[in-house]
Amino acid sequence: MDVKVEIKDLNKAIADILKEYGDIVYQATEEGLTAAEKVLIKNLKASSPKLSKEYSKSWKSKGKKYKLKRYVGNTKMVQGKSGEIPLSNILEYSEHSPHQGLIKKTYNASVDEMAQAVVNTIKGEV
Secondary structure, eight states: OOOOOOGGGHHHHHHHHHHHHHHHHHHHHHHHHHHHHHHHHHHHHHHSOOSSSTTGGGEEEOOSOSTTOOOEEEOOEEEETTEEEEHHHHHHHOTTOTTTTHHHHHHHHHHHHHHHHHHHHHHHHO
């Protein structure tokens, strides 16, 4: 059945269609970010030091608390002078760490792959 739109209602009809399309793209982007998050976790696990393998296996998603954002962290903790400290902080920021900056390097090297994961998800949904 053809829908007839009066010329005076054309702007509203287009706006309604674009809003619906925008909702689809938004939802696909949310799903794409989850795919990108998985890419980053995979790459962080692969680039992590594997002395005990516990650290490399400890990369986790922090969930979907915020719209259009994802956070990834490492749950491995070690004892410090004033309590437990995330091992990722020591390895990433300690001047004495041979792995200093590895998380940031891995993230930067993963950006294109993560972006492609988002785009692929959006293309599959739209």
